Amino acid sequence: MTTTTTASVPARSVAKSGEPRTILAWVLQNVVWIWLVVLVALFGLFNEFFFTMFNLQNIMVQATVLGMLGLAMCLPLLVAEIDLSIPANMGFSSAVGAIAMSQFGLPWVGGALLGVGIATLIGFFNGLCITRLRMVSLIQSLAMMIILQGALLAMTRGKTLTQLSDGYVWIGQANVLGGWPIMPLVFVAAAIALAVLLRRTVFGRSIYAVGGNPVASNSAGIRVNAVKIRTFTLAGFLAGIAGFLLGSWQMAITSNQGDSFLLYAIAAPIIGGVSVFGGRGNVLGVVGGVLLLTVIQVGLAIVSVPSFYVGMIGGLMIFIAVAIDALRVRMFS
């Protein structure tokens, strides 16, 4: 009873019509990197200074702190939670370390370790709050962010801490081989370590499982709360390192250190394909997101866009990246 005029459409056409879609799928999957290449080319076209070695080094340095924060931020996102206090944690913990050095004569190594330790503890505490106390991470971490920002302001009395020892600021200033900064190596190492952790370890696999389906993960024998606590703790640790690097690079800790990073630190993983619903995303994507955001920031400065417009244009570029990502999710899931 079917009309037979077009019934001869071969079943194999499935495979044929699949090809353009797979190319499109590839483009959308890698949109961060394509977008990055396009922007680099564009900025380079506008100002050839963009392609100089000096600027490349500059971008790498700029990307380091945001990169550490992006890695930290992606961890709670992967377990379907969020930690808004990460950038505030970065500022607060480094200030505690710096004050311990200047007030109590702690050596710089001790100060740095103290800062990282405090940040790790705060991450651990956040983990406890959202698991044992079942607080909603969005609000819990918002409150923690405000507390830490306030504490930083109170500790510094609104002044900028600048008495950082030579040892403390070394990593942020040191160069090798004629001007190559070594600070980005920390980010590279952290990204590799986190990638290995997520892909190759039981803990990493558990993070994806918990983020994907916590109830099923529990039944599969995974200790969901323990995984979440460890994830938040690790995020705190990374925030602590970011704090040390930022202080070392700026040679100063301001009374609102880290505040401006919040939205970029959330945007970078999401642009890189980390799902806010948990269980999806990888380190390479985060790195792509970080580089993209950094290139936009540096690029806009270099092509001398009037500073009044930088925020707006930068926001627009992020908007486009997120819109393309949404399109990808819509078409291929």
Add this chain to the structure above:
Amino acid sequence: MYEATATDPSGTRPRVLLSMEGVGKSYGSFAALADVDLSISRGSIHGLLGENGAGKSTLVGIISGQKQRNAGRVVLDGNDIERADVKSMEGAGVFLVTQEPMIIDHLSAAENLMLGVWPSRRGMVDWRKLNADAERILADTDIPAGARAGSLGAVARRKINILRAMFSGGTLIILDEPTAALTVEDRDQLFDFMRRLKGDGVTFIFISHYNDEILEICDAVTVLRDGVVAGSADDLSGMTSEHLSELVLGRGLELFERKRSDPRVTAEILEIRDVRGGALNVPHLDIKPGEVVGFAGLPGAGAKELARALFGLVGVESGTLRIPGHAASSPLPRTPGDALRAGIAYLSDDRRGDGAVSQMTVGQNISLSSLDRISHRGFLNSGDERRLSAHYFDAMEIKAAGADSVVDTLSGGNQQKVCLARVLATEPRLLILDEPTRGIDVGVKQDVLRIIDRLTDTGVCVILVSTDTDELVRSVDRICLFADGGIVSELHGERITSERLRELMGARRLELPGSDDR
């Protein structure tokens, strides 16, 4: 009935409402559907039959606009459908009524009926009109317009969904297993309702696992198997249930029947003692190695509760367990992790919420409960993992492109196989299966039951919780009947029959096989 509606009253519109030609859908290299032809007459009820993974969901997904086809042509009411989404297909009158009725419990029947199309006046909901309209629509049913939806029975909820689709302009309504949670009386009531709507010119696509339902209500049927049309009929008068089963399976169906044994008590016995807490009170239960014990009972009677307590999913006040091979008995596990380490594995009845991690791959799901075994100092051994996953992927005969397919893309029955594979990969001594065959088709059901049967040769103790009496009778060595949190009677050997079990469970009517309790 079919002939009566075949001639369209208006006489001008084509008799065929929906036709599909050469429709295909593939995920990567895996073809979920290939070259499907389908033709649905206006004002008919068209059955869609097939095993899980045969492509039913994909096909109705394409018709309803949820999924995009890769190939072929779809003509609805004489119009070629190019790219469509749910909104545009609903605009064209195609509505999908899913298995889980989309009902908001705390709203009234009337509000649910008008969900999204609430009549409004100056931006405010026009309550008077809403209630008047709803009462008119619900007049033919026995549903009070003001009743809280949460207080309504399963059949009323389904009726509301169907009516809502109609009220929103639906002319082709797809019912995805609408009888899944219904009793026989409810089902008959639903069928009467469908026949009446059909008389009003509504066209239905009716998905079911049950041949008798298809034969009773449908005018025509299309059977899918492995993504292609295995057979179709425009006239069901000469069709038998056996013939449908053959089309579905591609072979005659043999229902699994376990060879009941009373294992010799030479080996050590699994002992469960003094489980108390919550509503549970089970002083004594022994399970022999290689024995399959069926847990039966009405919802809340304790069968499911004991199963979950043994796996550490619900806390109990007291209770001990001795597993063969362990010298002493120990308290019941407090977490699933403890249970798994003790050699106890559990398969949940809630496949959607507590089944697979759907965005991970098949292989990653299979190994999820065995990560300790395939890792060294916290680092996964990818070779070991591949071998483990591949072994169970093959053993379970999972239908997917490969172990690295994402679970999301698999059908319900295959997802259930993935979950079973994960559980079996832990090599348990006690295997607890909670409704392992619910909502999966008859072919996969037999696969699952056979897998469990073979497993007992290795001395694994199996607890099978099921509300499907016939299936329970066919696949266990002993049945424990639960009531009020305890075991009230046991059936052994010859005495295990469906009749006896139903009798014991009392005057209360049992639910349909494969149904879920609501």
